[in-house]
Amino acid sequence: MAKSTSKDAQALIQSLRSAYAATPTNLKIIDLYVVFAIFTALIQVVYMAIVGSFPFNAFLSGVLSCTGTAVLAVCLRIQVNKENKEFKDLPPERAFADFVLCNLVLHLVIMNFLG
Amino acid sequence: MAGSLAGFLVLVLAVSISEAASIFQPISDSHRSAALELFAPTDGSFGSLEETYEALRTFEILGIKEKPDITTGSCQSVSETLGSSSSTTEDLFHALKVNSILKCNVDEEIFQGVASGLKAVVNDASSLLDFYYSIGSLVLIKDQTSKVDALLGDADGIFRSIKALSQSDGRWRYSSNNPESSTYAAGLALEALAGVVSLASSDLDQSLIVTLKNDIVKLFDSIEKYDDGSFYFDEKLVDAREHQGPLSTTSSVVQGLTAFASVTSGSINLPGDKILGLAKFFLGIGIPGNPKDFFNQVNSLAILESNRVSVPLILSLPATVLSLTKKDQLKVKVNTVLGSSAPPLTVKLVRAFISGSKDSSVIKSLKLEFDPENAVHFLDVLPKSVDVGSYQFVFEIVLDDSVDKKVYATGGQTQVPIFVTGVVKIDNAEIAVVDSDLGSVEAQKKLDLAGENSVSLSANHLQKLRLSFQLTTPLGSIFKPHQAFLKLRHETKVEHIFVVGNSGKQFEIILDFLGLVEKFFYLSGRYDIQFTVGDAVMENSFLQDVGRVELDLPEAPEKAPRPPLQPVDPYSRYGPKAEITHIFRAPEKRPPKELSLAFLGLTLLPFIGFLIGLLRIGVNLKNFPTSALPATFAVLFHLGIAAVLLLYVLFWLKLDLFTTLKTLGFLGVFLMFVGHRILSHLASTSSKLKSA
Numbered sequence: 162m163a164k165s166t167s168k169d170a171q172a173l174i175q176s177l178r179s180a181y182a183a184t185p186t187n188l189k190i191i192d193l194y195v196v197f198a199i200f201t202a203l204i205q206v207v208y209m210a211i212v213g214s215f216p217f218n219a220f221l222s223g224v225l226s227c228t229g230t231a232v233l234a235v236c237l238r239i240q241v242n243k244e245n246k247e248f249k250d251l252p253p254e255r256a257f258a259d260f261v262l263c264n265l266v267l268h269l270v271i272m273n274f275l276g
Numbered sequence: 277m278a279g280s281l282a283g284f285l286v287l288v289l290a291v292s293i294s295e296a297a298s299i300f301q302p303i304s305d306s307h308r309s310a311a312l313e314l315f316a317p318t319d320g321s322f323g324s325l326e327e328t329y330e331a332l333r334t335f336e337i338l339g340i341k342e343k344p345d346i347t348t349g350s351c352q353s354v355s356e357t358l359g360s361s362s363s364t365t366e367d368l369f370h371a372l373k374v375n376s377i378l379k380c381n382v383d384e385e386i387f388q389g390v391a392s393g394l395k396a397v398v399n400d401a402s403s404l405l406d407f408y409y410s411i412g413s414l415v416l417i418k419d420q421t422s423k424v425d426a427l428l429g430d431a432d433g434i435f436r437s438i439k440a441l442s443q444s445d446g447r448w449r450y451s452s453n454n455p456e457s458s459t460y461a462a463g464l465a466l467e468a469l470a471g472v473v474s475l476a477s478s479d480l481d482q483s484l485i486v487t488l489k490n491d492i493v494k495l496f497d498s499i500e501k502y503d504d505g506s507f508y509f510d511e512k513l514v515d516a517r518e519h520q521g522p523l524s525t526t527s528s529v530v531q532g533l534t535a536f537a538s539v540t541s542g543s544i545n546l547p548g549d550k551i552l553g554l555a556k557f558f559l560g561i562g563i564p565g566n567p568k569d570f571f572n573q574v575n576s577l578a579i580l581e582s583n584r585v586s587v588p589l590i591l592s593l594p595a596t597v598l599s600l601t602k603k604d605q606l607k608v609k610v611n612t613v614l615g616s617s618a619p620p621l622t623v624k625l626v627r628a629f630i631s632g633s634k635d636s637s638v639i640k641s642l643k644l645e646f647d648p649e650n651a652v653h654f655l656d657v658l659p660k661s662v663d664v665g666s667y668q669f670v671f672e673i674v675l676d677d678s679v680d681k682k683v684y685a686t687g688g689q690t691q692v693p694i695f696v697t698g699v700v701k702i703d704n705a706e707i708a709v710v711d712s713d714l715g716s717v718e719a720q721k722k723l724d725l726a727g728e729n730s731v732s733l734s735a736n737h738l739q740k741l742r743l744s745f746q747l748t749t750p751l752g753s754i755f756k757p758h759q760a761f762l763k764l765r766h767e768t769k770v771e772h773i774f775v776v777g778n779s780g781k782q783f784e785i786i787l788d789f790l791g792l793v794e795k796f797f798y799l800s801g802r803y804d805i806q807f808t809v810g811d812a813v814m815e816n817s818f819l820q821d822v823g824r825v826e827l828d829l830p831e832a833p834e835k836a837p838r839p840p841l842q843p844v845d846p847y848s849r850y851g852p853k854a855e856i857t858h859i860f861r862a863p864e865k866r867p868p869k870e871l872s873l874a875f876l877g878l879t880l881l882p883f884i885g886f887l888i889g890l891l892r893i894g895v896n897l898k899n900f901p902t903s904a905l906p907a908t909f910a911v912l913f914h915l916g917i918a919a920v921l922l923l924y925v926l927f928w929l930k931l932d933l934f935t936t937l938k939t940l941g942f943l944g945v946f947l948m949f950v951g952h953r954i955l956s957h958l959a960s961t962s963s964k965l966k967s968a
Contacts, residue, residue: 190893193890197882197885200881205875212867212871212872216864254956257955265917265944272924
């Protein structure tokens with residue numbers, strides 16, 4: 162039972178990896194970026210858990226900056242993905258321009274909140 | 277203007293002080309020292325010839341010997357002014373006035389030239405000031421040299437043309453086209469007319485002089501008066517261009533009047549008290565603070581002293597406080613305004629009465645004796661009816677020689693306030709503690725109020741404290757002082773003041789402690805006794821600590837009033853305040869530095885992971901445009917994003933929101949432009965790729 166479970170898990174991961182290998186490179190870059198942002202946010206949360214939330218606005222800025230940019234990156238990924246028929250007419254350059262603009266606005270707010 | 281105003285204020289002040297009854301002191305040494313201070317030359321000379329004359333004339337009148345030596349410099353400027361053809365008549369007039377005192381060595385020919393020039397001015401003159409300066413100058417030339425002919429041929433005509441400027445009320449206009457009349461101008465006109473009379477080569481029409489005398493009498497109708505008996509002239513016009521204060525106006529009229537009186541025969545019908553009033557006005561000013569006022573005062577007084585109308589005599593007292601105990605004599609001085617001695621005369625004490633009760637006179641008609649050595653009229657012994665107190669003495673000056681009566685103005689009766697003081701004798705002073713119910717004396721102490729006292733008493737609330745004494749004047753009558761107070765002061769500095777009343781001969785106060793317990797706030801303990809008797813005419817007024825009384829009062833009931841808080845020492849208000857300590861929020865606990873730095877390193881780890889991931893995926897820059905223009909735009913786009921991020925960092929570190937947004941606006945426009953260019957370029961290449 163235990164053996165078969167580990168085998169199943171291995172087979173599952175194997176199939177996942179093979180399926181993921183088929184994704185285009187630009188989408189992989191975005192995924193990597195999202196993972197990077199999430200991990201940075203996680204480290205800050207751990208730090209907060211260890212030493213306390215003072216100064217709270219700095220902590221919020223840091224975490225929101227990471228999650229915000231991760232969300233934006235996910236949005237970019239949705240728009241760029243060619244399999245999403247919904248955004249077929251939208252060129253990826255336009256989506257990237259939106260991503261850059263939203264990031265700049267987000268970080269202006271973050272910097273203001275950082276104090 | 278400002279000076280005369282200041283003089284006027286001083287005058288008003290002086291008048292308000294001496295309103296009740298006034299004593300005017302003749303010119304004295306304090307004027308001499310003030311003169312030397314006011315007329316101090318700068319760099320060996322005064323500003324102008326006019327100021328030089330005022331200084332020299334003041335020194336001459338006051339008889340100041342050690343005056344500053346300015347003869348050489350002044351004579352030089354006199355010669356220059358007289359010799360110069362461009363000098364105005366006013367300059368010539370002041371130069372000649374200085375010369376009249378200094379007697380500089382001026383050539384006869386210069387005088388001759390000046391005189392003929394002035395005569396031409398006189399004949400053509402139309403304004404009063406032209407007449408005044410030119411005629412005044414001619415008079416001065418006539419006085420200074422006998423060889424030059426300064427006489428006027430057509431004196432009648434000139435007299436009439438000056439007289440034509442006069443007004444019906446005795447005042448004068450400055451010129452025929454100026455409708456405003458002025459009292460100051462009247463003084464100038466009178467002086468000019470006096471000059472015409474003295475310069476006339478033939479006798480003038482006497483009717484002109486008679487009308488002018490009437491004008492003077494009319495002018496004196498407009499004289500103004502203060503309550504203290506001083507008279508003065510003032511300009512009615514306040515907004516006139518050259519407004520003169522009361523001092524210079526009065527001075528001008530006095531100069532004109534006396535100059536005219538000295539050149540005409542026969543008397544001018546003016547009451548002596550007005551002349552005396554004018555003298556009092558000048559003396560009442562005291563010592564003016566500016567040279568012009570000082571000169572006007574001293575010069576006018578000097579003119580009054582030697583005038584032909586009537587010479588004022590000033591009655592003054594060296595001391596207005598007389599001590600009965602020291603047997604002070606009542607002394608009265610009579611002088612002229614400049615302080616020189618008066619003609620033989622008798623001073624009469626017409627009557628004297630106690631201040632505030634005019635009807636009851638204590639002295640009637642006494643003649644004062646004369647001490648020729650000190651030039652003092654005195655009363656050897658005050659009459660028995662004059663006890664200590666404040667009095668009003670009324671004096672009258674009677675001239676011995678009947679001829680003098682026409683020359684001098686004595687001004688009738690003069691009222692002077694006099695204080696008669698003396699040592700008051702205190703008898704039978706004693707302090708005692710008395711039993712309330714029985715009336716028997718518990719303890720009794722004699723007090724010697726002339727010396728030290730230190731009684732020590734004790735009492736309870738069923739007893740009384742009695743203080744009694746008698747006051748008698750040097751003449752033996754009962755004396756009632758203004759103030760007689762008994763003060764009890766508790767250890768806690770709570771004070772109680774009682775007025776000591778009198779019953780007939782005896783002053784007595786009885787403090788019934790039973791009725792006073794509430795007033796004393798039920799405070800038992802030691803009370804210091806302070807005793808005060810005071811009066812302005814009592815030479816031995818005293819405030820004395822007599823001793824102390826130990827009071828035993830009942831316990832305070834619940835609702836008894838609390839003793840008032842003692843007033844805080846006013847000086848403590850200016851002392852240092854208590855230090856203010858500020859309480860700050862305690863800083864939050866911070867984590868150790870190493871931990872924070874470690875997490876800073878940790879946050880870099882995902883980034884490194886991100887970079888490694890990128891390499892693993894096999895990212896490349898093949899899509900980067902290769903042609904020049906799009907490549908430039910691509911580089912600029914990335915630089916623009918970097919610049920915006922750098923701006924954010926700066927915003928965090930030091931910039932404020934406004935500067936950031938301003939800069940961000942420019943950067944944003946730039947970024948939009950280059951971003952649009954590069955992205956549209958990429959889109960077009962990719963679509964081309966697709967279609968291909």
